[in-house]
Amino acid sequence: MEGLMRARVQVQEVEQRRERPRDEDLGFGKVFTDHMFLMDYVVGRGWYDPRIVPYGPLALPPGAAVLHYAQTIFEGLKAYATDDGRVLLFRPRENARRLNVSARRLCMPQLDGEDFVEAIRILVDFERRWVPSAEGTSLYIRPLYFATEENLSLKPSATYTFAIILSPVGSYYPRGMSPTRIFVEPEHIRAAPGGVGAAKTGGNYARCLQAEARASELGYDQVLWLDGREKRYVEEVGAMNVFFRIGDTVVTPPLTGTILPGVTRDSVLHLLEEWGVDAQVRRIPLAEIADACEAGGLQEAFGVGTAAVISPIGELRWGDMQLKISAGRTGPLTTRLYETLVGIQRGNLEDRFGWTEEVPRILA
Numbered sequence: 213m214e215g216l217m218r219a220r221v222q223v224q225e226v227e228q229r230r231e232r233p234r235d236e237d238l239g240f241g242k243v244f245t246d247h248m249f250l251m252d253y254v255v256g257r258g259w260y261d262p263r264i265v266p267y268g269p270l271a272l273p274p275g276a277a278v279l280h281y282a283q284t285i286f287e288g289l290k291a292y293a294t295d296d297g298r299v300l301l302f303r304p305r306e307n308a309r310r311l312n313v314s315a316r317r318l319c320m321p322q323l324d325g326e327d328f329v330e331a332i333r334i335l336v337d338f339e340r341r342w343v344p345s346a347e348g349t350s351l352y353i354r355p356l357y358f359a360t361e362e363n364l365s366l367k368p369s370a371t372y373t374f375a376i377i378l379s380p381v382g383s384y385y386p387r388g389m390s391p392t393r394i395f396v397e398p399e400h401i402r403a404a405p406g407g408v409g410a411a412k413t414g415g416n417y418a419r420c421l422q423a424e425a426r427a428s429e430l431g432y433d434q435v436l437w438l439d440g441r442e443k444r445y446v447e448e449v450g451a452m453n454v455f456f457r458i459g460d461t462v463v464t465p466p467l468t469g470t471i472l473p474g475v476t477r478d479s480v481l482h483l484l485e486e487w488g489v490d491a492q493v494r495r496i497p498l499a500e501i502a503d504a505c506e507a508g509g510l511q512e513a514f515g516v517g518t519a520a521v522i523s524p525i526g527e528l529r530w531g532d533m534q535l536k537i538s539a540g541r542t543g544p545l546t547t548r549l550y551e552t553l554v555g556i557q558r559g560n561l562e563d564r565f566g567w568t569e570e571v572p573r574i575l576a
């Protein structure tokens with residue numbers, strides 16, 4: 213399969229390659245590399261025409277299904293530079309698997325997992341000079357996949373485009389890790405039972421913007437989402453999975469269909485198990501967190517996801533309650549998880565789980 217994909221990819225190079233911004237000037241997701249990967253699908257023929265082309269606007273008719281009914285999904289992962297000049301991917305097969313779970317939920321065709329990883333390898337190799345190397349920086353990889361059929365009737369599209377774009381991103385913590393202030397959203401919900409909360413699909417993020425804007429106006433960094441049925445149980449923080457340490461036990465909510473199954477979440481659970489930390493995956497009433505905080509048992513709280521890796525939570529605002537966590541500092545387990553994951557991703561720590569894989573030199 214690998215060879216097949218490699219042989220089929222057509223390359224159209226830009227005339228003039230652009231300058232890469234200096235590592236210290238990088239933000240998140242605003243600068244894109246010179247090229248992107250595209251591939252099309254039509255029912256009856258399957259996937260065809262894999263290609264690397266100059267990064268730029270896509271021609272999409274205003275009648276394209278994605279613009280109306282949001283039949284669209286995406287992924288997010290990173291390529292990391294090692295000190296000895298290699299480029300590593302972190303668990304890309306998990307993203308391939310998740311993309312196909314999202315695709316099934318939105319009635320979109322499956323994409324071969326090896327083709328997905330191979331397309332990433334080929335594009336990242338081609339854009340290798342865009343991988344930043346300063347501490348905390350990486351090349352963010354955004355695969356996206358959407359319905360292109362020109363048809364306003366509500367049915368699964370017969371045609372699709374799969375694209376991969378790349379963005380060199382700066383350190384999430386240019387001034388060191390600092391705990392975030394979180395607003396518990398009392399009214400809106402991110403996902404509901406039977407919905408699409410477990411799929412990485414556009415509508416899940418658009419629906420969150422208003423609550424996030426309100427929290428931001430009040431001076432908070434992110435929203436904590438509660439379950440859609442009773443608004444009692446903790447689900448996610450911003451677009452991250454969430455963990456709490458109460459005493460010596462770590463808790464995180466289960467994947468019951470309303471929570472996005474994060475690769476970082478799964479990696480954290482593996483590390484906790486390896487370290488012998490008692491980790492419980494179970495429903496967590498927010499009242500339990502508030503009680504633990506007031507009794508002095510809530511030691512740490514953090515969000516986890518590819519962009520930030522680990523994001524410490526220093527404060528939760530729930531109605532009139534102002535819950536302070538870790539005295540506004542980053543806790544020891546939060547720090548250890550961050551340093552371990554980043555160490556493995558950057559090739560500085562032994563990768564006992566076989567999570568990383570090197571991007572081979574293919575086209576150069």
Ligand SMILES: *Cc1c(COP(=O)(O)O)cnc(C)c1O
Pocket residue numbers: 288412448450451452453472473474475476477516517518519
């Ligand atoms: C992508 C995402 C996550 C984190 O997933 P990772 O694979 O760890 O990056 C968590 N929650 C939501 C809502 C997400 O979209």
